[in-house]
Amino acid sequence: GAGSEPRTSERCKERFSATPSSPSPGPGGALHAVIREWREGPDAQCGACSPSRAPYPQGLLSILRKLKSAPDQEVRILLLGLDNAGKTTLLKQLASEDISHITPTQGFNIKSVQSQGFKLNVWDIGGQRKIRPYWRNYFENTDVLIYVIDSADRKRFEETGQELAELLDEEKLSGVPVLIFANKQDLLTAAPASEIAEGLNLHTIRDRMWQIQSCSALTAEGVQVR
Amino acid sequence: MFISIWQYLYGRFFRFWMKWILRIITRKCELQRICEGFVGGERASKIENALTLSKNQVLQNATSVNHNKVEECVDDIMKEKNINPKKDRRFKMRMKTCLLQITGYKQLYLDVENVRKSPYDSNNQHHEELLMKLWSLLMPNEKLKARITKQWCDIGFQGDDPKTDFRGMGLLGLVNLVYFSENYTNEAHQVLSHSNHPTLGYFYAIVGINLTEMAYSLLKSNALKFHFYNSVPGSPTMEHFHQFYCYLFYEFDRFWFEEKPESIMYFNQYREKFLEKIKGLLLDYRVLLTLKL
Numbered sequence: 001g002a003g004s005e006p007r008t009s010e011r012c013k014e015r016f017s018a019t020p021s022s023p024s025p026g027p028g029g030a031l032h033a034v035i036r037e038w039r040e041g042p043d044a045q046c047g048a049c050s051p052s053r054a055p056y057p058q059g060l061l062s063i064l065r066k067l068k069s070a071p072d073q074e075v076r077i078l079l080l081g082l083d084n085a086g087k088t089t090l091l092k093q094l095a096s097e098d099i100s101h102i103t104p105t106q107g108f109n110i111k112s113v114q115s116q117g118f119k120l121n122v123w124d125i126g127g128q129r130k131i132r133p134y135w136r137n138y139f140e141n142t143d144v145l146i147y148v149i150d151s152a153d154r155k156r157f158e159e160t161g162q163e164l165a166e167l168l169d170e171e172k173l174s175g176v177p178v179l180i181f182a183n184k185q186d187l188l189t190a191a192p193a194s195e196i197a198e199g200l201n202l203h204t205i206r207d208r209m210w211q212i213q214s215c216s217a218l219t220a221e222g223v224q225v226r
Numbered sequence: 227m228f229i230s231i232w233q234y235l236y237g238r239f240f241r242f243w244m245k246w247i248l249r250i251i252t253r254k255c256e257l258q259r260i261c262e263g264f265v266g267g268e269r270a271s272k273i274e275n276a277l278t279l280s281k282n283q284v285l286q287n288a289t290s291v292n293h294n295k296v297e298e299c300v301d302d303i304m305k306e307k308n309i310n311p312k313k314d315r316r317f318k319m320r321m322k323t324c325l326l327q328i329t330g331y332k333q334l335y336l337d338v339e340n341v342r343k344s345p346y347d348s349n350n351q352h353h354e355e356l357l358m359k360l361w362s363l364l365m366p367n368e369k370l371k372a373r374i375t376k377q378w379c380d381i382g383f384q385g386d387d388p389k390t391d392f393r394g395m396g397l398l399g400l401v402n403l404v405y406f407s408e409n410y411t412n413e414a415h416q417v418l419s420h421s422n423h424p425t426l427g428y429f430y431a432i433v434g435i436n437l438t439e440m441a442y443s444l445l446k447s448n449a450l451k452f453h454f455y456n457s458v459p460g461s462p463t464m465e466h467f468h469q470f471y472c473y474l475f476y477e478f479d480r481f482w483f484e485e486k487p488e489s490i491m492y493f494n495q496y497r498e499k500f501l502e503k504i505k506g507l508l509l510d511y512r513v514l515l516t517l518k519l
Contacts, residue, residue: 083384083385083390084384084385084390084391084393099394100394101394101395101439101442101443102393102394103393103394103395103399103432103435103436103438103439104384104391104393104432104435104436106428106429106432106433106436106490106493106494106497107489107490107491107492107493107494107495108491108494109494127384128384128385128429128432129384129385130379130429131490131491134489134491137491
């Protein structure tokens, strides 16, 4: 898969260069249009602009389709985010496994999931501060980075933003498309994806394909890949 | 293939005739023969099998009879199978114990599940008190400076508020941790200090919660039957579950140091290996896993 990566990120860069530098593009703005173009199907909508409308668009699939056109390809997906963001629940949800007995992840979990001709190898790495230094051991050959955020944990928005910014600066992850899951939308106190996108200055990302997606790993809304 | 055909034929036809022939020869029913010929976990588990496979409604229902009705149930079984209490004096007592063990195991799972299902709630005073108790048991010489503090990491929670670490194990994880620290204080301190080892260290509290999941899953899958049938001559209780948890935690710590993993990142691989080892031990009908001091 390494051969297709520069192409996609190159194309992505071109698209973003058309984005006006002024922030907060409203509905129908350039950013909206770019993101909408990535998405497929009649329900396509931009997570950054209208995040709360159900049904949730299927963010991961649209990225995968952009990434690799040939079927039967393996895709290495790296799941990162702070502790208690919901990474393992998301992983188990992707693999259609029971999510009721989850405990904090020590080290990592890995699962392979078949989805629409893709073989997704999903790596879920523990998120507690003390093991974040190990994250870099798993960067190599990553096709898609999924960054999970607990949308209700407002106290740690700054911390999660810093971690994400550091990841985007990593050389080994340069050009790797990033899908940000604004998780726990089932909670009343959850911040909408648009607020998170703005808080994290996602619109300043120019060097890769990116998307933000509202989801609830608990109810599986917004995370289906089948 | 042959084995499964044999098992089918045996279960369907031969078992009945075998029992009939044995009954004629020994003048005793299957339950009596089991009670005489076997002890401990093997006896209870064979009785459980016999009752489950029985076509007799009274016998079949016996495995799920209420705790208070066990005595009555044994009387019914004896009536049903024409067992004369004068000829087989020990049968009643033995059968009662077996039924208490069999039904008690099922009840224990329900009780454990109940505790697991109650999520940790920081607005619940009882939950908060338990959490504080855990701290003072593990760190008797150090005061907690605030409810939300980085100090929680010293006993192996992930961040500054343990409440999010209990997750799928709910209150059960905390109750297990407190039980270990309270009843095996020295061992808990020893394990905690091991967990702070510079290279082989791990995170005490969240490994503890992970082991709660292991104990819970083993209980749920019926893998603990032999162990409880051997260790409790009656209905196992929550206390017995905690005891098994203490065994797991102490043994896991020993296993971890014997195996010397390269880093905490390999936790799940070693956990799996440890689980396989425990599952192997639990297959033996004589198994009895207790923390030996």
